[in-house]
Amino acid sequence: MxxxxxxxxxxxxxxxxxxxxxxxxxxxxxxxxxxxxxxxxxxxxxxxxxxxxxxxxxxxxxxxxxxxxxxxxxxxxxxxxxxYDDHLPELVVTLDDGPAPEDDAMLADSVGLALLVVLDxxxxxxxxxxxxxxxxxxxxxxxxxxxxxxxxxxxxxxxxxxxxxxxxERPAGVAQEQREVVQAFLAAARLGDFEGLLRFLDPEVRLTVDTPAGPVVTLGATQVAAGAKLSAGAATQGRAAIVNGRPGVMSWREDGTPLALLAFTVVDGRITDIQAVIDPAELALIDLPNPA
Missing domain, CATH: 1.20.140.160 (PhyR, sigma-like (SL) domain)
Structure with a gap:
């Protein structure tokens, strides 16, 4: 002070x-x-x-x-x-259960924080x-x-x-379109539809997974699509969320402790960036919603 x-x-x-x-x-x-x-x-x-x-x-x-x-x-x-948490913007997570993002006052705050992701x-x-x-x-x-x-x-x-x-700077309705792209991608992951996954991935997509051993980065649509099958369970069984203004997914273990957090960046109908947090220590630092 x-x-x-x-x-x-x-x-x-x-x-x-x-x-x-x-x-x-x-x-x-x-x-x-x-x-x-x-x-x-x-x-x-x-x-x-x-x-x-x-x-x-x-x-x-x-x-x-x-x-x-x-x-x-x-x-x-x-x-x-x-x-990792020294140079990434703090994550603001809300469950995406209700109105469209542009109508949600709480989400409006996180959309402002989404700019920090780009600024980084x-x-x-x-x-x-x-x-x-x-x-x-x-x-x-x-x-x-x-x-x-x-x-x-x-x-x-x-x-x-x-x-x-x-x-x-997204016009009205774009947020909903981005959510639909992510949902379609997750549906393809659940079905093991490799070609379907590629349709929604930018050729130069970047996947960053925050693990207990540190960040692991995967580049390229083919590599990310292949890896999507490994995390399909957590991604498709979780609940839709908004992470710093971006469409995402939050999942929990049976005892209610956080399992994984995913956030997607969508540009022109394709996913250009995926951020996944599976490190329990990192998840504990984020103000996460309850699964109830």
Missing amino acids: TDTSPADPVAEAFQAERHRLRAVAYRLLGSHADAEDVVQEAWLRLSRQDTATIQNLAGWLTTVVGRISLDVLRSRRTRPEAP SLGPSERLAFVLHDLFAVPFSEIGQILGKSTDAAKMLASRARRKVQVT
């Missing part, structure tokens, strides 16, 4: 910005814990700063949070041995430029200063990132 005194005007000004700063850091890092650490570090730096030299406190704090977050993002890229594929500079400008309206001139690049270079980075995230 930040040690601030209500009588301290600097502390009061920081507290007024705290919620926004946490939101900026979370969008940049995809982790509430990391975001809180970044905001705390920003407070420590502010407490050591001569505030008389700061003309725009909100802008100064945004710059500091941006620079600290950029360091964290770059550190993740240089530490491939980092734990961006380079640190791209992610910072896009998040700060497109989500928080920070001028490119300030973004360039954080990155140590020109204003035009910052614009180019944001533009490149914007093209990569456009697939998350």
Whole structure:
């Protein structure tokens, strides 16, 4: 917790910005814990700063949070041995039992978090430029200063990132179509229909399975379709779910403990990415719904 005194005007000004700063850091890092650490570090730096030299406190704090977050993002890229949950966005899971996703208020929150899945594929500079400008309206001139690049270079980075995230902007009805693709894929898996599986897989589909021994990645439609038979039981016997705004499946053991969580990314009618979590330790960290 930040040690601030209500009588301290600097502390009061920081507290007024705290919620926004946490939101900026979370969008940049995809982790509430990391975001809180970044905001705390920003407070420590502010407490050591001569505030008389700061003309725009909100802008100064945004710059500091941006620079600290950029360091964290770059550190993740240089530490491939980092734990799986250190670099993946936190998963938000809801059972898909009721209304269409676009009508479900709880799902609306997870659709916003779905953007974090795409942001995680961006380079640190791209992610910072896009998040700060497109989500928080920070001028490119300030973004360039954080990155140590020109204003035009910052614009180019944001533009490149914007093209990569456009697939998350889904018109009404697309969510339902994506669910139907996933259900058809699972039906083919249940029937052992190899050709049927291939019809719903992008040729360059990526399957990531989070196991107790670490992530296992499979690339390519043929390989993923072959592997789908191995996990068909858990996938087809589970219940439909929404995972960070994406169609998914949640299954449990007979004693009610989580067995597996799958999330699918569907683009233009084909599955381009499958994320599967079967590691009990990882499942225990996720706020999962009950099977009842």
